[in-house]
Amino acid sequence: MFGGIPGREAEPLTRDVDKVRRTAPSGAHPGLFRPIVENLLDHDPFLLLADYQSYIDAQDRVSALWRQPQAWTRQSILNSARMGNFKVQPGTSFV
Numbered sequence: 001m002f003g004g005i006p007g008r009e010a011e012p013l014t015r016d017v018d019k020v021r022r023t024a025p026s027g028a029h030p031g032l033f034r035p036i037v038e039n040l041l042d043h044d045p046f047l048l049l050a051d052y053q054s055y056i057d058a059q060d061r062v063s064a065l066w067r068q069p070q071a072w073t074r075q076s077i078l079n080s081a082r083m084g085n086f087k088v089q090p091g092t093s094f095v
Helices: 007-022 034-042 052-066 069-081
Strands: none
Touching: 007 034, 007 052, 052 069
């Protein structure tokens, strides 16, 4: 079990975590992301790795919707309409 994901499902996660561990921005220190990876593997206080597959699935749905401009526009309008009323705190000014 890796990051809360058992078996074969962990393969993409393992690959991606290893990529982050090895990758550094151009000219940056090679171990730059090591503390982040270690925190995810040892602690993961926000359960990012446990929810990894759900995140990937959601991103796949968003990407598919983005390729359909009419459906994307419709969904964007519906999401905005469903937000509810926006209330400004008294004393707040917009300059």
